[in-house]
Amino acid sequence: MEHSHAMQLVKSHMKNRNLIKHVYAVEAVMGALARRLHHDEDTWRLAGLLHDLDYENTQDSPERHGVETAKLLSQEGLSSEIVHAVKAHNEATGTERISEMDKALYCADPVTGLIVACALVKPGKALSEVDAAFVLKKMKEKSFARGASREQIGRCTDIGMELTDFIELSVTAMQDIAPKLGL
Numbered sequence: 001m002e003h004s005h006a007m008q009l010v011k012s013h014m015k016n017r018n019l020i021k022h023v024y025a026v027e028a029v030m031g032a033l034a035r036r037l038h039h040d041e042d043t044w045r046l047a048g049l050l051h052d053l054d055y056e057n058t059q060d061s062p063e064r065h066g067v068e069t070a071k072l073l074s075q076e077g078l079s080s081e082i083v084h085a086v087k088a089h090n091e092a093t094g095t096e097r098i099s100e101m102d103k104a105l106y107c108a109d110p111v112t113g114l115i116v117a118c119a120l121v122k123p124g125k126a127l128s129e130v131d132a133a134f135v136l137k138k139m140k141e142k143s144f145a146r147g148a149s150r151e152q153i154g155r156c157t158d159i160g161m162e163l164t165d166f167i168e169l170s171v172t173a174m175q176d177i178a179p180k181l182g183l
Contacts, residue, residue, distance in 0.1 A: 001078055003042075006049050009076070013053040021181050023049050025112035025174050026105070032173035033104045037159060046078070047085045047105055066090040103158040110148040111170045114138070117145035119183045127178040132168040139167075 014020050030048030034041040054068035070087045074080075087095040088102040089109055097103050115130060118138050122129035138144050139153070156166035174181065 001046060001076060003046075003049075005076075006046055009050060009053060009072075013072075014056060016056060019052060019055060021116075022112060023052050024177060024180050025116070026051060026108050028173040028177045029108040029112060029170045030104060032169050033108065033159070036161075036169060037100060037104070039100065043079065043082060044101060044104065047082045047101055048108060050078075050082070051086050051089050051105060051109065062090070062092040063094075066093050066095070097158075100159055103155065107153055107156045107159070107166065108170070110152045111167065112174065114145045114148035114153065115167075115171055115174055116181070116183065117148070125183065127171070127175045127181070127183045130171055130175075132164055132171055135167045135171060136164065 010020060010023060014023070027045045027048035030044040031041050033039075034044035050069065050073060051066070052069070053072060054065060058065040058068055066087045066089055070083045073083050073086060081099060081101055084095065085099065085101045085105045087093050088097045089105045097106055115127070115135055118130045118135050119125060119127045121138075139150060153166070154163060156163060161169070174183075
């Protein structure tokens with residue numbers, strides 16, 4: 001699938017501006033992870049960009065989140081690898097995380113929210129003010145960015161990355177698209 005078509009899907013299925021920024025951030029992190037782990041960057045970026053297409057329609061039925069997107073992506077002819085990763089990123093679907101892409105998307109999803117929250121508490125509300133040390137410090141505060149699962153982020157070890165390296169890579173990837181994220 002061409003990136004332009006993927007963007008059309010995002011725009012037709014997602015209305016919430018912050019959710020759209022979230023998928024842009026996950027796309028960036030997944031691209032950086034693909035480069036780091038020697039996988040196809042375009043494929044991994046697509047998984048990141050498209051993983052939450054059904055979120056607005058399934059937020060009251062968490063067990064359906066990812067499943068509806070997976071069906072749509074199958075109909076669109078996306079690879080089974082992407083379809084599986086999208087289903088597996090949500091524990092409520094019961095889909096086992098098998099591939100490195102599955103595991104990467106699982107930990108990339110919440111880290112973006114944590115990093116955005118870190119930027120928003122900085123004086124300039126900018127990603128340029130955030131570094132891995134600050135994110136790691138804020139990560140220890142259980143009440144900070146409560147929705148960003150620390151356990152999920154910590155599963156970066158399943159893709160062979162130490163937490164500090166994973167956070168650093170994620171911050172850098174998001175800083176590279178800061179204007180797109182409004183941060």
